[in-house]
Amino acid sequence: MKKAVFYIVDVFAEHKYAGNQLAVFMPGHNFSNKVMQQAAREINFSETTFILSDKQQKGGYNVRIFTPGEEVPFAGHPTLGTAYIIREKILRSKQSQLNLNLKIGQIPVTFESPGKNRNRLWMKQIEPQFNGTLNVTALTEVLNLSESEIDTQFPIEQVSTGLPFIIVPLKSIDAVKKCQINKSQYFALIKDIEAKAILVFAPQTNDPAHQLNVRVFVDYFGIPEDPATGSGNGCLAGYLVKHRYFGKAEIDIQVEQGYEIGRPSILYLRGKREAGVIQVYVGGQVILVAKGEWI
Numbered sequence: 001m002k003k004a005v006f007y008i009v010d011v012f013a014e015h016k017y018a019g020n021q022l023a024v025f026m027p028g029h030n031f032s033n034k035v036m037q038q039a040a041r042e043i044n045f046s047e048t049t050f051i052l053s054d055k056q057q058k059g060g061y062n063v064r065i066f067t068p069g070e071e072v073p074f075a076g077h078p079t080l081g082t083a084y085i086i087r088e089k090i091l092r093s094k095q096s097q098l099n100l101n102l103k104i105g106q107i108p109v110t111f112e113s114p115g116k117n118r119n120r121l122w123m124k125q126i127e128p129q130f131n132g133t134l135n136v137t138a139l140t141e142v143l144n145l146s147e148s149e150i151d152t153q154f155p156i157e158q159v160s161t162g163l164p165f166i167i168v169p170l171k172s173i174d175a176v177k178k179c180q181i182n183k184s185q186y187f188a189l190i191k192d193i194e195a196k197a198i199l200v201f202a203p204q205t206n207d208p209a210h211q212l213n214v215r216v217f218v219d220y221f222g223i224p225e226d227p228a229t230g231s232g233n234g235c236l237a238g239y240l241v242k243h244r245y246f247g248k249a250e251i252d253i254q255v256e257q258g259y260e261i262g263r264p265s266i267l268y269l270r271g272k273r274e275a276g277v278i279q280v281y282v283g284g285q286v287i288l289v290a291k292g293e294w295i
Contacts, residue, residue, distance in 0.1 A: 004029035011077035012228035012284035020228035040066035060099030069222035073103035074162030076230010083109035128238025164195035173204035196220035227258030228265030
């Protein structure tokens with residue numbers, strides 16, 4: 001087999017060894033579907049991406065995303081991390097925008113101008129879809145929480161911007177930290193619904209500069225807990241706008257995630273309702289960590 005070059009980046013990270021790890025395979029690998037899945041399982045990050053060509057197709061770069069368990073149509077930190085590698089290692093230019101062609105469709109990624117945020121990228125996610133609410137009792141059993149720890153002012157709701165999540169509002173950071181997945185109840189819950197991932201959040205944070213604390217659990221994809229979830233936080237942004245969580249139909253906030261598993265991450269969320277449509281943007285920094293060869 002031809003050697004394949006790959007890079008490792010930390011996404012939604014303010015420095016190395018934080019955020020969410022991503023392996024990005026450069027074009028020319030010629031992997032089959034089976035080998036791409038095996039490579040993703042071998043690396044065992046939340047996701048691994050494969051750039052299919054260094055040439056654009058229909059205005060974007062074709063990319064596939066794999067978790068250790070299966071291929072997914074969209075994911076947030078792989079989108080930003082792969083766009084960073086395309087610009088830095090394929091284009092070797094400072095263009096301000098490029099598009100990724102993913103299974104869910106074409107996703108635009110923009111790069112902030114040089115400055116203190118020189119590595120911050122933004123993706124515009126597709127319009128959020130709201131796919132029904134879930135019972136409070138069912139989620140307390142899955143998360144090992146009491147009903148008093150759920151913020152029942154807001155619904156537990158399925159939301160998707162390409163990958164569906166169950167959004168669960170909690171009252172305190174203590175409740176967020178207390179969450180522990182009951183796997184039998186979890187798999188029973190997701191058996192008959194589209195969403196397989198659970199995002200919990202609360203308005204108390206470790207760092208006062210942040211507005212929300214988040215955790216994400218995705219055992220279905222072989223990821224017990226994800227340190228930084230761009231797709232899930234895009235769903236959260238849409239949810240916050242829809243329900244006017246901060247008292248208005250527009251947000252521009254910082255979210256912290258991954259503190260409980262030693263991978264502190266910062267995600268920047270922007271969202272607004274305009275002409276009846278909710279627009280969602282998720283941003284973060286990408287840090288290059290390593291380069292390697294798949295033999």
